[in-house]
Amino acid sequence: MSNSVELPIAKAINAGIQKAMSRNDKVLVFGEDVAELGGVFRVTEGLLAEFGSKRVFNSPIAESGIVGTAIGLAMRGYRSVAEIQFDGFVYPAFNQIVSQLAKITNRSEGHLSMPVVIRIPYGGGIGAVEHHSESPEAYFAHTPGLRVISPSNSNDAYWMIQQAIESNDPVIFFEPKRRYWQKGMVNLDSPPSTMHDAAVLREGSQLTLVSYGPMIPTALQAAEVAASEGISIEVIDLRSMSPIDFPTIINSVKKTGRLVIASEASTSFSVSAEVAAKVAELAFYHLEAPVLRVGSFDVPYPPAKLEELFLPDADRILEAVDRSLSY
Amino acid sequence: MLSPEGIFEVPAEYAEYGKYIERLNLDDFLKFYRDMARIRRFDNECTALQRQGQMGLWVQALGQEAAQIGSGYGVGPNDHMFPSYREHGVAITHGIDLMSIIKIMRGVNHGGWNPEETRFHLYAIVLATQVLHATGYAMGVNFDGLVGTGNPDVDQAVITYFGDGATAEGDVSEALLFAATTKAPLVFFCQNNQWAISSPVSSQTVVPLYLRGEGFGVPGIQVDGNDVLACYAVTAKHMDDARNGLGPSLIEALTYRVGAHTTSDDPTKYRPADELEYWQARDPLLRFEKFLRRQGVGDDFFEEVAKAGDELAEQIRAETFAMQNPPLENIFRHVYSDPHPMVAEQQAWLEGYEASFEEGEPS
Numbered sequence: 001m002s003n004s005v006e007l008p009i010a011k012a013i014n015a016g017i018q019k020a021m022s023r024n025d026k027v028l029v030f031g032e033d034v035a036e037l038g039g040v041f042r043v044t045e046g047l048l049a050e051f052g053s054k055r056v057f058n059s060p061i062a063e064s065g066i067v068g069t070a071i072g073l074a075m076r077g078y079r080s081v082a083e084i085q086f087d088g089f090v091y092p093a094f095n096q097i098v099s100q101l102a103k104i105t106n107r108s109e110g111h112l113s114m115p116v117v118i119r120i121p122y123g124g125g126i127g128a129v130e131h132h133s134e135s136p137e138a139y140f141a142h143t144p145g146l147r148v149i150s151p152s153n154s155n156d157a158y159w160m161i162q163q164a165i166e167s168n169d170p171v172i173f174f175e176p177k178r179r180y181w182q183k184g185m186v187n188l189d190s191p192p193s194t195m196h197d198a199a200v201l202r203e204g205s206q207l208t209l210v211s212y213g214p215m216i217p218t219a220l221q222a223a224e225v226a227a228s229e230g231i232s233i234e235v236i237d238l239r240s241m242s243p244i245d246f247p248t249i250i251n252s253v254k255k256t257g258r259l260v261i262a263s264e265a266s267t268s269f270s271v272s273a274e275v276a277a278k279v280a281e282l283a284f285y286h287l288e289a290p291v292l293r294v295g296s297f298d299v300p301y302p303p304a305k306l307e308e309l310f311l312p313d314a315d316r317i318l319e320a321v322d323r324s325l326s327y
Numbered sequence: 328m329l330s331p332e333g334i335f336e337v338p339a340e341y342a343e344y345g346k347y348i349e350r351l352n353l354d355d356f357l358k359f360y361r362d363m364a365r366i367r368r369f370d371n372e373c374t375a376l377q378r379q380g381q382m383g384l385w386v387q388a389l390g391q392e393a394a395q396i397g398s399g400y401g402v403g404p405n406d407h408m409f410p411s412y413r414e415h416g417v418a419i420t421h422g423i424d425l426m427s428i429i430k431i432m433r434g435v436n437h438g439g440w441n442p443e444e445t446r447f448h449l450y451a452i453v454l455a456t457q458v459l460h461a462t463g464y465a466m467g468v469n470f471d472g473l474v475g476t477g478n479p480d481v482d483q484a485v486i487t488y489f490g491d492g493a494t495a496e497g498d499v500s501e502a503l504l505f506a507a508t509t510k511a512p513l514v515f516f517c518q519n520n521q522w523a524i525s526s527p528v529s530s531q532t533v534v535p536l537y538l539r540g541e542g543f544g545v546p547g548i549q550v551d552g553n554d555v556l557a558c559y560a561v562t563a564k565h566m567d568d569a570r571n572g573l574g575p576s577l578i579e580a581l582t583y584r585v586g587a588h589t590t591s592d593d594p595t596k597y598r599p600a601d602e603l604e605y606w607q608a609r610d611p612l613l614r615f616e617k618f619l620r621r622q623g624v625g626d627d628f629f630e631e632v633a634k635a636g637d638e639l640a641e642q643i644r645a646e647t648f649a650m651q652n653p654p655l656e657n658i659f660r661h662v663y664s665d666p667h668p669m670v671a672e673q674q675a676w677l678e679g680y681e682a683s684f685e686e687g688e689p690s
Contacts, residue, residue: 075467092497
C-alpha cells in the first residue's frame with residue numbers, strides 16, 4: 001500500500017523542496033521574503049528553521065540580482081530554488097533569464113550546467129492589484145534553453161518541484177497561485193511520471209480538451225458538465241509548456257477528432273497557439289473541426305472587479321466545445 | 328607609482344600597496360612587459376585580420392594593456408575571473424589560448440574554453456551581466472567556507488571586469504548590493520577607458536566611478552590604469568583582502584580606449600584628436616619601457632620582444648586562415664544538459680534535409 005497524505009498545493013511544493021534540500025545540501029532557497037516569513041504565500045515556510053540561514057535566505061528586492069546570482073551559484077555547483085514573488089515582477093530579471101540563464105550551457109559548449117529553478121506564482125483570480133495576476137509563460141516557453149512546467153494538483157506539485165530541482169537545466173516553475181489552497185492526495189513513494197509528460201486526467205471520446213496550471217479544475221468542471229449532457233470530453237493536463245508532450249495530445253486527437261485548448265494567458269502567440277499549430281501539422285486528416293482556443297483577451301490584465309469576465313470559465317470552454325461539435 | 332617618465336615612487340599613504348611591488352623581481356617586470364607587448368601585437372594583428380574579412384568583428388584592448396596585464400597577474404591561483412568582452416590581456420595572464428578569442432569574433436563558437444579549468448570565465452557580451460554572475464560565484468565561495476580560513480593555499484576570491492559604460496546598468500548596482508550584504512569575496516574592477524562607444528564617461532556618471540560603491544558599503548579606490556605596477560599592486564592587495572574575509576571592494580582603473588569601440592566604430596566622428604594625443608603620451612608600454620631601461624634593461628630585450636611579436640603574428644595569421652567552420656551538429660549541441668525531444672527532432676530534420684542534397688538531384 002502506498003504512503004500518501006492530503007496536502008494543499010502550496011504545502012505540497014513546500015514538502016517537495018524540503019525533500020530535495022534534505023537529499024542534497026547544495027540546494028539553496030532564496031528570494032524576497034522567503035526566510036522568516038516563508039514567502040508571501042508561505043510556500044517556503046519552515047525551511048529556514050530546518051536548514052538554516054546559509055541555505056534559506058532573503059535576497060534584496062532585486063529580481064535581476066536574484067537570477068544573476070543564482071547563475072553564479074550554479075557555476076559554483078549550487079542548485080538554487082529562487083522565488084520571484086509574483087508573475088508581474090519577473091521582468092526585471094528577464095535579461096538574466098533569457099540572455100544568460102537560458103544560454104550559458106550552450107555558450108560554454110556544455111562545460112557549464114545551469115541547474116536553477118525559478119518559482120513563479122502565476123495567474124489571476126485572486127482579486128489582486130495590477131501585476132499580480134499575469135500568465136507570462138509564453139515568453140519563457142519561446143526561449144530555447146529553458147524548461148517551463150506547471151503543476152495543477154498537489155501530487156504533481158510535490159513531485160515536479162523535486163524533478164525541477166534535479167534537472168541540470170534551468171526550469172521556470174509556474175505555480176497556480178489561485179489553487180495554492182486546493183487540497184489533494186500526494187503519493188509520497190513514487191512520482192506519477194517525468195515532469196515533461198502530459199497527463200490524461202479524464203478519458204473521453206468526442207473531444208480533446210487541453211489545458212494546464214490553474215485552468216485544470218475549470219477544464220475538469222467543463223468536462224463534467226458536458227458529460228451530464230451526454231458529451232464525452234478527454235481532458236489533458238499539459239504539465240509542461242516547454243517541451244510539450246505532443247505524442248499524448250496527438251494520440252488523443254486522433255481518437256476524438258476535435259481539440260479545444262484552454263488557458264488563462266492572452267490567446268495570441270500563446271502556448272495554446274503552439275499546440276494548435278502542431279496538431280494541425282501532425283493530425284490534420286484526423287480533425288473533424290478547426291482547433292479552437294479559449295483564453296483571455298489580448299489586452300492588459302484588467303482591474304480585479306473585471307477579472308471574472310476576463311478569465312475563461314467553464315461556460316466559455318463549453319461554448320467552444322459546442323462550436324467544435326456543431327462544426 | 329610610475330611617472331610617465333618611468334620613475335618609480337610610492338607615495339607614503341600607499342605604502343601598503345608598495346609592499347606588493349617590493350616582492351617582485353626583474354623577471355616579473357620583464358614578464359609584464361612581454362605580455363603587454365604580446366597582447367598589443369595580437370590586437371593589431373586581429374584588427375588587420377578583421378579588415379581582411381577573417382573575422383566579423385574585432386574588439387580592441389589597445390591602450391588598456393597595463394590595466395589588464397597588471398590586474399591579471401594580481402589574481403591568485405585559486406581565484407576566479409569574470410570578464411566582459413575586451414579582457415584579452417587578463418585572458419593571457421591565465422593561459423587562455425588567444426586563438427579561442429579569435430574563434431568568438433570569427434563566429435566559430437561563443438567561447439570554447441572550460442571556465443572551471445581556466446578560472447577565467449567566458450566573455451559576456453550583454454553589459455554587466457557577468458558582474459552578477461561573479462557575485463553569485465563569490466557568494467558560493469563564502470558558502471564553501473573558503474574565505475578567511477587563515478590558509479592562503481585554499482582561500483579564494485573572485486574578480487569581475489567591466490567598463491565605465493557598464494556601470495550605468497542596474498546589474499552593477501544590484502551586484503554591489505548583493506556583494507555588500509553577503510560580504511562576498513569579490514573585487515569589482517572597472518576599467519574606465521573614458522568612452523562607451525560614442526558616449527563619454529560624463530554621460531554615465533557625475534561622480535568618480537570609484538565612489539560608486541560607497542553608498543552600497545563597497546569601498547573604492549582609483550588607480551592609474553596605464554601603470555602596470557600600480558594595477559598589479561592594487562589588484563593583488565584587494566584580492567588578498569577579499570580572500571581574508573574583508574568583503575568586496577571596487578577598483579577604478581583610469582585608462583583610455585586608444586582604438587575604436589570595435590572595428591565597426593569610427594571614433595573620429597565624436598572624439599577630439601588632442602584627447603588621443605594626451606593619452607598616447609601616457610602609453611602604458613612606453614612608460615614601462617622607460618622604467619625597464621632605468622633598471623638597466625637594454626635593446627637586446629626589446630628586440631627579442633619585437634621578434635616574438637612577429638612570430639606570434641605569423642602564427643595567428645596561419646591558424647586563422649586554416650580555421651575550419653564548425654560542423655552542422657554544433658547548432659543543436661548543448662542547448663540543454665539533459666536530453667530534449669524538440670531539439671533532437673529538429674536536428675534529425677536538418678540532417679535529413681542536408682543529406683537529401685548529397686544523394687543527388689532532388690526528384
